[in-house]
Amino acid sequence: MSLVAKRYAQALFDTAVDKNVVDEVFDEFSTVIDLFKSEEKLMNLMLTPSINTSEKKEILNRVYGEESINLYLKNFLNILLDKNRFEYVEEINETFRQLVFPYKNTVEAVVKTAVPLDETLRAALEKNLEKRFDKKVLLKNQIDESIIGGAVVYVGDQIIDGSIKNQLNQMKTQMNSLRL
Amino acid sequence: METTGLISIDARVMIATLINFLVFFLIIKKFFYGAIKDVITKRQESIDADITGAEEKNASAGKLKLEYEGLLADIKAQEREIIRDANAEAQAQRQAILDKAHGEAKAILDKANAEIEFEKSKAMNEVKTNIVDLSLFAAEKIIHKEMDQKQHEAMILDFIDKVGEAK
Numbered sequence: 272m273s274l275v276a277k278r279y280a281q282a283l284f285d286t287a288v289d290k291n292v293v294d295e296v297f298d299e300f301s302t303v304i305d306l307f308k309s310e311e312k313l314m315n316l317m318l319t320p321s322i323n324t325s326e327k328k329e330i331l332n333r334v335y336g337e338e339s340i341n342l343y344l345k346n347f348l349n350i351l352l353d354k355n356r357f358e359y360v361e362e363i364n365e366t367f368r369q370l371v372f373p374y375k376n377t378v379e380a381v382v383k384t385a386v387p388l389d390e391t392l393r394a395a396l397e398k399n400l401e402k403r404f405d406k407k408v409l410l411k412n413q414i415d416e417s418i419i420g421g422a423v424v425y426v427g428d429q430i431i432d433g434s435i436k437n438q439l440n441q442m443k444t445q446m447n448s449l450r451l
Numbered sequence: 452m453e454t455t456g457l458i459s460i461d462a463r464v465m466i467a468t469l470i471n472f473l474v475f476f477l478i479i480k481k482f483f484y485g486a487i488k489d490v491i492t493k494r495q496e497s498i499d500a501d502i503t504g505a506e507e508k509n510a511s512a513g514k515l516k517l518e519y520e521g522l523l524a525d526i527k528a529q530e531r532e533i534i535r536d537a538n539a540e541a542q543a544q545r546q547a548i549l550d551k552a553h554g555e556a557k558a559i560l561d562k563a564n565a566e567i568e569f570e571k572s573k574a575m576n577e578v579k580t581n582i583v584d585l586s587l588f589a590a591e592k593i594i595h596k597e598m599d600q601k602q603h604e605a606m607i608l609d610f611i612d613k614v615g616e617a618k
């Protein structure tokens with residue numbers, strides 16, 4: 272994480288906490304970032320030096336569309352444009368998330384499955400993880416066929432491995448440790 | 452003069468002869484007895500000395516003989532001891548050489564046996580590892596192929612339950 276990203280993220284976080292809009296800013300910032308990630312051209316546009324700042328702000332406004340975006344977040348993104356720091360926006364978002372998670376007693380978790388997890392199962396797993404870690408869990412699903420079946424959960428530096436791959440590996444270790 | 456036989460006894464002649472003899476004897480005694488006696492005494496002493504010397508020599512020879520016999524016995528005893536020691540040492544050396552050779556042979560044999568055992572177990576384990584790898588590879592492929600959506604969901608549900616149970 273660069274110092275610039277840290278400084279901006281901290282400023283946004285402090286403001287959001289101060290104005291009691293952490294959840295709103297967190298969600299909307301994530302949505303905006305997802306959009307930029309999926310629309311590479313849009314991001315390139317924002318970083319093009321030949322387009323002036325006010326035009327970029329106009330583009331951003333059109334991106335938000337009818338949905339009103341949180342004023343503080345909107346101002347924050349405009350400041351990034353003014354200060355020519357828009358290239359750090361993704362990094363700032365990531366740092367911001369890392370500040371928000373402990374604040375909201377939240378952790379990010381990833382569950383790897385061989386087949387896509389339907390929403391019911393994902394929510395059930397999220398609920399059980401919340402019970403287990405006594406924290407709010409933001410669970411994302413990743414497809415990884417190499418685990419064959421079952422699921423592997425990554426929470427921070429912890430791994431809960433309930434995959435067939437893991438069971439097979441354990442079996443393999445046991446069989447290999449048998450002396451002939 | 453009276454005629455006599457070839458042998459006759461004339462008292463005067465006899466007396467004269469006797470006197471003659473006595474005179475002669477006295478003269479001899481007077482002048483030669485001491486010398487003769489000296490010679491005899493000296494001779495006697497010399498013989499006595501010779502006898503004593505011989506006896507002494509004999510005695511010392513006997514002593515020497517005993518001494519030498521003693522020395523000889525000592526030498527023989529020493530000789531025997533040396534031979535015994537040498538024998539014992541040779542025996543010990545022989546035993547040591549034999550022991551060492553046996554030990555070395557045993558070590559070589561043991562090492563060879565251990566190596567054979569190690570190689571055998573290594574080969575067995577390699578085979579085992581290959582079998583295990585192949586079996587699990589096959590198992591993986593079969594499971595991957597055979598699992599349907601329902602089974603996937605069942606496994607995930609099971610996992611979700613376990614996550615909920617264990618805290």
